Amino acid sequence: MRNRSHVRKRKQRRPWAFTLVELLVVIAIITILISILLPALAKAKTAALRVKCAMNLKGLGQAWQMYLQDHDGHFYQGTNANRWYGGWIGPEVSRDLQQESDPDVVANYENFLKHTRWPLNSYLGAPPLAKRPDDAKPFLCPADNTEDRPNAKYGYYVKGTSYYPNIMLVGNSVFGTLGSTPEANLLEFNITEKLVRAETRGGVHIDSVTSPSRLLLIGDLGWFGQWDDAIDWNAPWHGTPCTYNIAFLDGHVTFEHIIPIQLINSRYRVLPFEELDSDARKLNAPSEHECVEVY
Numbered sequence: 001m002r003n004r005s006h007v008r009k010r011k012q013r014r015p016w017a018f019t020l021v022e023l024l025v026v027i028a029i030i031t032i033l034i035s036i037l038l039p040a041l042a043k044a045k046t047a048a049l050r051v052k053c054a055m056n057l058k059g060l061g062q063a064w065q066m067y068l069q070d071h072d073g074h075f076y077q078g079t080n081a082n083r084w085y086g087g088w089i090g091p092e093v094s095r096d097l098q099q100e101s102d103p104d105v106v107a108n109y110e111n112f113l114k115h116t117r118w119p120l121n122s123y124l125g126a127p128p129l130a131k132r133p134d135d136a137k138p139f140l141c142p143a144d145n146t147e148d149r150p151n152a153k154y155g156y157y158v159k160g161t162s163y164y165p166n167i168m169l170v171g172n173s174v175f176g177t178l179g180s181t182p183e184a185n186l187l188e189f190n191i192t193e194k195l196v197r198a199e200t201r202g203g204v205h206i207d208s209v210t211s212p213s214r215l216l217l218i219g220d221l222g223w224f225g226q227w228d229d230a231i232d233w234n235a236p237w238h239g240t241p242c243t244y245n246i247a248f249l250d251g252h253v254t255f256e257h258i259i260p261i262q263l264i265n266s267r268y269r270v271l272p273f274e275e276l277d278s279d280a281r282k283l284n285a286p287s288e289h290e291c292v293e294v295y
Contacts, residue, residue: 086120087161
């Protein structure tokens with residue numbers, strides 16, 4: 001009797017186990033949960049990188065304000081000012097030097113690099129002549145995937161910065177074209193004339209521009225690409241076509257959808273000169289300039 005009771009108790013203590021059907025149900029539920037969570041996690045990662053990128057631009061906006069204070073309100077002028085306002089020496093420079101056969105050109109280029117100091121670097125704690133991306137992190141958008149896209153024309157991996165300033169403020173040249181209409185040609189001529197005059201006075205002065213809260217100062221590479229074929233503007237770093245982090249002249253940063261050809265609208269303005277607004281409003285975006293962003 002004692003032995004039978006002992007056997008019965010041992011059988012009662014046998015651990016419970018999943019059946020095959022129950023196991024398959026659990027696996028199916030886990031699979032469904034993963035399929036739901038992964039896109040949400042990807043969106044969260046994209047949003048986090050966009051916020052970090054926006055913080056970089058916030059810092060760049062503050063650096064520009066300090067630069068203006070130290071330079072009597074004049075924006076930076078110089079060779080390739082729109083590219084070499086800050087950042088690091090990208091591989092493109094080294095590649096150009098290796099491919100150049102004229103020793104005088106190489107000597108002049110090397111001398112230029114020797115004496116050039118990316119002006120915004122000092123305001124953001126970067127070396128005057130940074131040679132690696134890690135030395136110029138304030139100029140690198142964490143979402144910039146240029147290095148992973150070998151056909152990209154433009155990006156920090158190539159040029160030394162993830163951000164492109166408004167070349168109507170920084171530098172002394174204007175975009176390639178606004179179109180072939182008489183209105184477009186006239187506007188481009190008038191803008192160029194104003195920029196040339198500003199250059200002779202040390203650059204565009206902050207007092208000559210209008211609406212700082214709406215005037216685009218600097219943004220993700222590509223925001224200006226619709227007017228400049230040298231820029232790879234098909235670069236949706238932040239997951240939204242034709243939409244970029246933009247720092248405005250008054251210091252605030254927004255995630256802004258840029259409309260091709262429109263130099264002024266109700267949300268923002270690229271054109272800094274108010275006296276040319278009426279000419280800018282005459283332009284309409286041609287269909288071939290519609291913002292369609294693809295890899």
